[in-house]
Amino acid sequence: xxxxxxxxxxxxxxxxxxxxxxxxxxxxxxxxxxxxxxxxxxxxxxxxxxxxxxxxxxxxxxxxxxxxxxxxxxxxxxxxxxxxxxxxxxxxxxxxxxxxxxxxxxxxxxxxxxxxxxxxxxxxxxxxxxxxxxxxxxxxxxxxxxxxxxxxxxxxxxxxxxxxxxxxxxxxxxxxxxxxxxxxxxxxxxxxxxxxxxxxxxxxxxxxxxxxxxxxxxxxxxxxxxxxxxxxxxxxxxxxxxxxxxxxxxxxxxxxxxxxxxxxxxxxxxxxxxxxxxxxxxxxxxxxxxxxxxxxxxxxxxxxxxxxxxxxxxxxxxxxxxxxxxxxxxxxxxxxxxxxxxxxxxxxx
Numbered sequence: 001x002x003x004x005x006x007x008x009x010x011x012x013x014x015x016x017x018x019x020x021x022x023x024x025x026x027x028x029x030x031x032x033x034x035x036x037x038x039x040x041x042x043x044x045x046x047x048x049x050x051x052x053x054x055x056x057x058x059x060x061x062x063x064x065x066x067x068x069x070x071x072x073x074x075x076x077x078x079x080x081x082x083x084x085x086x087x088x089x090x091x092x093x094x095x096x097x098x099x100x101x102x103x104x105x106x107x108x109x110x111x112x113x114x115x116x117x118x119x120x121x122x123x124x125x126x127x128x129x130x131x132x133x134x135x136x137x138x139x140x141x142x143x144x145x146x147x148x149x150x151x152x153x154x155x156x157x158x159x160x161x162x163x164x165x166x167x168x169x170x171x172x173x174x175x176x177x178x179x180x181x182x183x184x185x186x187x188x189x190x191x192x193x194x195x196x197x198x199x200x201x202x203x204x205x206x207x208x209x210x211x212x213x214x215x216x217x218x219x220x221x222x223x224x225x226x227x228x229x230x231x232x233x234x235x236x237x238x239x240x241x242x243x244x245x246x247x248x249x250x251x252x253x254x255x256x257x258x259x260x261x262x263x264x265x266x267x268x269x270x271x272x273x274x275x276x277x278x279x280x281x282x283x284x285x286x287x288x289x290x291x292x293x294x295x296x297x298x299x300x301x302x303x304x305x306x307x308x309x310x311x312x313x314x315x316x317x318x319x320x321x322x323x324x325x326x327x328x329x330x331x332x333x334x335x336x337x338x339x340x341x342x343x344x345x346x347x348x349x
Contacts (some may be wrong), residue, residue, distance in 0.1 A: 076119060
């Protein structure tokens with residue numbers, strides 16, 4: 001084992017202290033509205049993945065006909081759930097995908113192959129065309145047509161700067177414009193902890209225009225932009241800022257168009273944001289800001305935010321469950337994705 005030099009030791013110590021500070025310092029949180037209801041997320045139905053090493057249905061999407069869910073998993077594929085058969089099947093994959101090369105094994109986990117095989121994170125359908133847009137952490141922004149198959153890469157670089165960590169995506173269902181995030185210009189998904197630990201503020205919010213195939217940077221210099229969602233009135237985007245535990249509002253219409261402002265402080269680290277059925281948003285929390293490994297086996301899984309940034313409902317569940325996305329469907333069902341678990345969870349309100 002090599003000897004750690006004084007400079008390297010100091011750098012390591014500073015990095016460890018930064019992580020410790022992020023875990024222990026309180027994060028200002030949006031105050032719940034009096035009478036906020038709590039959903040028990042521990043009572044969930046599981047839609048299990050097949051394969052002992054397959055993990056991480058990060059994002060959950062439904063197509064225009066209501067079929068699904070669809071979800072991207074650790075071997076680089078996007079899967080579709082068949083409710084009658086009670087199983088998942090391959091729907092889409094990126095260029096270069098090979099079942100032989102990308103199927104994880106004990107000696108070759110998915111973390112080793114994901115830069116080659118891809119890692120689908122955000123998913124959204126454009127209902128009019130049936131196209132599915134995929135934010136792949138390594139391959140960039142992709143699109144696959146109705147019926148699935150190999151996806152087409154739409155963007156891997158913007159303004160001469162590579163997409164290092166493509167993450168969240170949403171589609172304007174009227175115009176077809178696609179909004180997406182690149183979480184860092186310095187770190188890839190495999191280094192996501194460094195994005196938080198260093199306070200990296202090189203993230204970007206972008207727009208892809210399918211009519212011109214042009215990508216425009218809407219805002220740069222953002223601290224860990226993750227998931228995003230378009231508001232019900234299509235005037236603004238709500239973007240999760242993971243490291244700062246905040247939501248940002250970016251205006252795309254009206255007198256404030258092209259500007260951003262804080263929307264909410266959160267009690268944990270947000271991942272994906274999805275519009276709910278009430279004009280607000282569900283925000284998945286990967287972990288609480290002040291979460292400790294001991295004590296009761298319960299923590300916040302997600303919060304429902306209204307249009308003003310107030311917490312109006314929360315979901316709690318066991319600490320073994322760390323969601324990345326919560327999608328609300330008509331009838332009160334909530335579909336829960338996770339980057340770690342081998343299933344999509346379904347919770348009834």
